[in-house]
Amino acid sequence: MKNVRWITALGGYALLMVAARFFARHAATSFSDVMFTRAFAAFALLFAPLWFCGFGAAEPLARASKVARIAAAAPLALPYFAFSFGTPDFYWRAAVISIALPVLLAAFVALTDLPPRMTWRDAAVLAIIVAAHFMKWVNFWPAPAPAVFPKLFLADIALYSFLVGRRLGGMGYSLIPSAKTLQIGFREWLFYFPIALVLGEATGFIHFHASVLRLSSVVAAILITSLLIALPEELFFRAIMQNLLERRLGRYGGLISAAILFGLSHFNHGSPFNWRYVLLASVAGIFYGRAWRAERQVLAAVVTHTAVDVVWSLWFR
Numbered sequence: 001m002k003n004v005r006w007i008t009a010l011g012g013y014a015l016l017m018v019a020a021r022f023f024a025r026h027a028a029t030s031f032s033d034v035m036f037t038r039a040f041a042a043f044a045l046l047f048a049p050l051w052f053c054g055f056g057a058a059e060p061l062a063r064a065s066k067v068a069r070i071a072a073a074a075p076l077a078l079p080y081f082a083f084s085f086g087t088p089d090f091y092w093r094a095a096v097i098s099i100a101l102p103v104l105l106a107a108f109v110a111l112t113d114l115p116p117r118m119t120w121r122d123a124a125v126l127a128i129i130v131a132a133h134f135m136k137w138v139n140f141w142p143a144p145a146p147a148v149f150p151k152l153f154l155a156d157i158a159l160y161s162f163l164v165g166r167r168l169g170g171m172g173y174s175l176i177p178s179a180k181t182l183q184i185g186f187r188e189w190l191f192y193f194p195i196a197l198v199l200g201e202a203t204g205f206i207h208f209h210a211s212v213l214r215l216s217s218v219v220a221a222i223l224i225t226s227l228l229i230a231l232p233e234e235l236f237f238r239a240i241m242q243n244l245l246e247r248r249l250g251r252y253g254g255l256i257s258a259a260i261l262f263g264l265s266h267f268n269h270g271s272p273f274n275w276r277y278v279l280l281a282s283v284a285g286i287f288y289g290r291a292w293r294a295e296r297q298v299l300a301a302v303v304t305h306t307a308v309d310v311v312w313s314l315w316f317r
Contacts, residue, residue, distance in 0.1 A: 009055035054175025089142035106165035117247035155232035185303025230305035259285030
């Protein structure tokens with residue numbers, strides 16, 4: 001079974017990289033051939049931890065000693081070196097940050113045997129990652145690097161710190177699909193959809209526009225949304241944050257708290273404080289959280305999140 005799992009993981013990763021290269025090559029008109037190759041290599045390295053850990057790649061690392069688990073966080077800096085090393089835009093200060101941040105955060109939660117519930121160390125690591133995102137502390141990839149690179153880098157750090165460094169249980173970080181997982185994901189989307197229609201119309205957040213799209217456009221929207229938006233966000237807010245908060249506040253307290261924090265993370269979309277986006281995202285977060293906790297599988301939440309965002313962006317935005 002392990003061989004089948006790894007063949008599936010490698011084959012899926014290869015197909016995704018071929019698709020990503022095809023779409024990116026047609027969209028990245030500002031890249032020279034050399035910079036496109038560097039950017040694509042950096043993207044492949046950034047996405048690899050999120051993908052392969054979903055097929056069990058973190059298990060051997062999680063069994064290693066504390067020192068080994070901390071040291072193994074350093075290669076998370078490789079994407080920055082792949083993109084910038086040997087160019088005029090390479091800076092040693094950024095290189096040091098790209099190495100030190102994952103190593104220090106992993107060490108902060110790995111050196112002490114922490115209880116299953118949320119601790120001040122967990123809160124500090126999560127707060128640093130959030131601050132790094134909003135304050136753009138890791139936006140050190142020079143232009144024209146894609147804007148998603150810092151987000152993927154922080155997602156890698158969060159995944160590694162809690163899955164390998166802290167060895168947090170119950171995350172459900174698996175990308176192996178099952179009928180039950182897909183059923184739960186689409187079920188929660190169906191529950192949320194009528195609520196979103198009512199709230200969206202009442203607040204003026206949604207605007208329906210009938211359109212017939214090419215299949216390639218829909219497939220591209222699904223792949224981009226699921227892998228670059230839903231997966232990093234559900235990892236952070238459900239597999240880590242809701243997981244920890246549930247052990248402090250109970251099932252409903254953890255669900256609601258994580259949903260509100262998820263909604264607030266969208267405050268600056270389109271205006272200084274977009275209360276409509278915050279409201280709809282908070283309510284959506286409840287259904288993403290329900291999808292995750294049904295079987296404690298992050299993929300179920302990713303399915304719900306992807307369905308919500310794709311339908312909204314293609315027909316209601």
